[in-house]
Amino acid sequence: MERSENIIEVKNLVKKFGDFVANDNLSFSVKKGEIFGFLGANGAGKTTAIRILCGLSFPTSGELNVAGFNAYTQREQIKRNIGYMSQKFSLYDDLTIVENIRFYAGIYGINSKIIESRTNELLKTLGFEDIRNRLIRDVPLGWKQKLAFSVAVFHKPSIVFLDEPTGGVDPVTRRQFWEMINETSQSGITIFVTTHYMDEAEYCDRVSIMVDGKIAALDTPQNLKKIYNVGDMNGVFLTLARGGK
Amino acid sequence: MPEVIVNSINKSYGALKALKDISFQVEKSEIFGIIGPDGAGKSSLFRILVSLLLPDSGTVSLSGFDVVQKYKEVRKIVGYMPGRFSLYQDLSVEENLKFYATVFGTDIQENYDLIRDIYIQIEPFKKRLAGKLSGGMKQKLALSCALIHRPQVLVLDEPTTGVDAVSRVEFWDLLHKIRNEGITIIVSTPYMDEAARCDRVALMQKGEFMGINSPSEIHKSFKKILYELIPDESAYKLLMSLRNEKWCENAWLFGQSVHLTINSTKEEDEFLLYAKTNKISVRRITAGIEDTFMELMKNS
Numbered sequence: 001m002e003r004s005e006n007i008i009e010v011k012n013l014v015k016k017f018g019d020f021v022a023n024d025n026l027s028f029s030v031k032k033g034e035i036f037g038f039l040g041a042n043g044a045g046k047t048t049a050i051r052i053l054c055g056l057s058f059p060t061s062g063e064l065n066v067a068g069f070n071a072y073t074q075r076e077q078i079k080r081n082i083g084y085m086s087q088k089f090s091l092y093d094d095l096t097i098v099e100n101i102r103f104y105a106g107i108y109g110i111n112s113k114i115i116e117s118r119t120n121e122l123l124k125t126l127g128f129e130d131i132r133n134r135l136i137r138d139v140p141l142g143w144k145q146k147l148a149f150s151v152a153v154f155h156k157p158s159i160v161f162l163d164e165p166t167g168g169v170d171p172v173t174r175r176q177f178w179e180m181i182n183e184t185s186q187s188g189i190t191i192f193v194t195t196h197y198m199d200e201a202e203y204c205d206r207v208s209i210m211v212d213g214k215i216a217a218l219d220t221p222q223n224l225k226k227i228y229n230v231g232d233m234n235g236v237f238l239t240l241a242r243g244g245k
Numbered sequence: 246m247p248e249v250i251v252n253s254i255n256k257s258y259g260a261l262k263a264l265k266d267i268s269f270q271v272e273k274s275e276i277f278g279i280i281g282p283d284g285a286g287k288s289s290l291f292r293i294l295v296s297l298l299l300p301d302s303g304t305v306s307l308s309g310f311d312v313v314q315k316y317k318e319v320r321k322i323v324g325y326m327p328g329r330f331s332l333y334q335d336l337s338v339e340e341n342l343k344f345y346a347t348v349f350g351t352d353i354q355e356n357y358d359l360i361r362d363i364y365i366q367i368e369p370f371k372k373r374l375a376g377k378l379s380g381g382m383k384q385k386l387a388l389s390c391a392l393i394h395r396p397q398v399l400v401l402d403e404p405t406t407g408v409d410a411v412s413r414v415e416f417w418d419l420l421h422k423i424r425n426e427g428i429t430i431i432v433s434t435p436y437m438d439e440a441a442r443c444d445r446v447a448l449m450q451k452g453e454f455m456g457i458n459s460p461s462e463i464h465k466s467f468k469k470i471l472y473e474l475i476p477d478e479s480a481y482k483l484l485m486s487l488r489n490e491k492w493c494e495n496a497w498l499f500g501q502s503v504h505l506t507i508n509s510t511k512e513e514d515e516f517l518l519y520a521k522t523n524k525i526s527v528r529r530i531t532a533g534i535e536d537t538f539m540e541l542m543k544n545s
Contacts, residue, residue: 041409042380141283167407168435170282170450171535172542175497182481197436198410202500203481221501232500234410234438241411 006065007032007158007190008053013062015048022048024213026062032158035181035191037201040210041241046194047163049210053192054161055079067158080108083152083160083189087167090148093137097128100136101151108155122150142173146180153184160184162193166200178203198234207233209240216240246309248273248398248429249294254303256289263289264300265452271431271445276424278443279433280538286452287433288328291402294431295325307398321349324396326387328403334376338367338386341375342393349394356395359426363419364389381412392423399423401432405439417442437534448538455541460534467532467540469494470510474503475526483525492516497539504536 008030015023022045030036040046051057053066055075064071067081091100098119105115123129126146136144145165153160162181166174178200185191193204201207201221208218217224217240224236249271256264263286271277279287292298294305296316305312310319332341342364346352357364363385370378375386384404391399401420405413417439424430432443440446440460447457456466476483480501487496487505492512496505507516520527532540 041411042407164407168283170542171437171539172497173282178498179481179484196407196409196413198438199500203498237410238414241409 005031007034007067008036008192009063009065010053011063013049013052013064014060015045015052015057016060021213023052023059026215028208028215028218030159030190030192031205032190033185033188034206035185035193035204037204037207038192038194038210039201039207039237040194044210044241045213046210050161050163050192050194054082054084081158083155083157084163085148085152085160085165086163087145087165088163091136091144091151094135096133096135097123097139097147098132100147101154104151105154110155118154122154126150142169142176145169145173145177149177149180149184153189157189159190159192162191164194164196166195166197174200198232198237201233201237209237211240211243216243247271248275248308249277249431250304250306251294252304254290254293254300254305256286256293256298256300263452264293267303267452267454269447269454269457271429273429274424274427275444276420276430276432276442278440278446279431279449280435280437280440280446280534281433281449282435284451285449287449288402291325291327291400291431291433295323295400296320297325321394322397324391324394324399326391326399326401326404328406330383330387332375332383332387332390335374337372337374338378339371341386342389345390346393351394353393356393359395359423360389360392362422363392380407381409384408384412384416388419395428397429399428399430401430403433403435405434405436413439437538440534446534448534448541450538450542455544456537463534464532464537467537469506469540471530471532471536472505472507472516473499473528473530474505474520475501476503477524483523486523490516490519495539495543499535504530 006029010029011027013023013026026049038046052059052071055071055078059071066078069077071078095103101119102115123132149165166177181191195201204221206218206220207224208215210216221233228236228239230236230239247270251267251269254264254267267290281287289298293300294312296312296319299313307319308322312319336344342353367382367385370382378386405416420430443460445457445459446463448455456463474483480498480503484496484498484503487493487503492507492515494506494508496503507513517527
């Protein structure tokens with residue numbers, strides 16, 4: 001694999017909090033346009049690693065390159081070139097759909113003309129033209145999640161980080177959400193996603209599984225199932241994570 | 246007599262009908278699961294069951310006690326774990342447990358055997374403030390507190406939300422042990438795979454029960470022929486291609502396969518020819534809980 005095709009390169013990443021090693025010598029790379037699943041049990045160290053990759057926290061040691069920028073010296077550039085969405089916090093309840101889009105797009109410094117045209121385009125795609133001025137608190141959860149994702153990629157970032165994006169939504173919305181993810185990855189945006197739904201791990205091009213601060217496995221879902229000789233990703237996860245503490 | 250009897254419960258918040266004519270019964274020592282997405286009305290229903298919210302109409306009884314008229318008795322026999330962590334963050338693990346035991350006029354020793362398996366895992370941290378615990382440990386402490394007075398009915402509102410797959414399996418193992426002590430459990434979850442761990446499940450959407458059945462029978466609500474298609478390459482590409490076919494009724498991604506229903510059995514030949522031409526392996530399958538849920542959603 002050519003180096004230039006990797007949008008994320010991590011080599012020997014270590015993050016310590018006092019004596020506690022949250023990330024224990026992680027090395028991996030993510031290709032441009034890939035859907036990369038980042039799995040692990042609660043407390044395995046996923047959030048710590050994601051915060052570092054997003055430029056929100058310094059690594060203790062190791063080499064990291066995210067979207068072409070250095071994770072020690074170019075954290076602001078990293079932030080500008082990524083998108084982020086989590087289930088817990090995504091949109092402002094007391095702003096309307098259009099106001100939320102404007103707010104986030106404004107933060108990324110997109111000019112108003114482009115915001116306006118792209119907003120109209122987006123509302124049309126999502127079928128939200130009639131409810132553009134509705135407050136987010138009055139929008140059903142499933143629609144909100146789709147909008148939150150669209151807002152996270154509105155500034156056309158190189159990578160979008162999705163932290164449990166589908167928690168609590170119905171099975172139809174969950175699948176529509178993954179169709180949006182697929183479509184987005186085909187436009188060249190890299191998807192870095194965490195989830196507790198093991199069937200969703202099957203939708204990823206490659207999956208890494210963290211156990212006790214280390215990457216215990218990293219491969220395509222097909223290969224992982226073959227290696228661990230199980231029928232689905234749930235089996236892979238249970239086999240690996242049970243080996244942890 | 247059933248341990249829990251729910252009769253035509255309705256609840257509205259202004260114009261929003263949160264619960265529409267909900268009725269069901271739960272037998273003693275049964276694990277009854279309520280499965281549905283956020284906003285389905287699960288928490289409103291649970292708050293009514295434990296006497297914390299008044300229904301607009303309808304009745305609920307727990308062990309023969311009406312939750313409105315006899316709420317004091319109800320509160321003695323029910324253990325409730327709300328969806329949001331609601332123990333005292335500024336008390337230690339041990340202090341929280343002691344507090345809940347005292348409120349119910351008991352002590353930790355009296356029912357220790359019931360919580361031992363759970364509590365033993367958090368006991369090493371018993372001096373730690375509850376607010377400083379990890380998610381999994383908070384959940385175990387909350388369950389211990391809900392059980393400390395040996396309730397007859399245990400009501401758990403999304404105890405596994407945001408919990409990883411391994412911890413979820415362990416949590417359900419615990420619930421089975423508690424059930425075997427003669428305790429009736431009503432539990433909600435957004436994870437459909439957990440339905441298999443319940444004795445009976447209700448599928449809930451928009452304030453309504455779409456169906457109640459045992460996990461092994463729930464697929465009977467799915468009336469159509471369901472096909473599983475496994476492509477050589479991308480399931481997403483196959484999905485997009487299928488949706489352009491006129492015989493395609495519903496197609497959804499399921500891991501690396503696509504689940505499909507067609508408009509009419511008359512079109513099966515046409516569909517099978519398509520599959521053969523495109524080298525896609527096809528087999529008929531029994532609908533799973535998610536297939537069933539999605540089908541019922543369409544009709545509700």
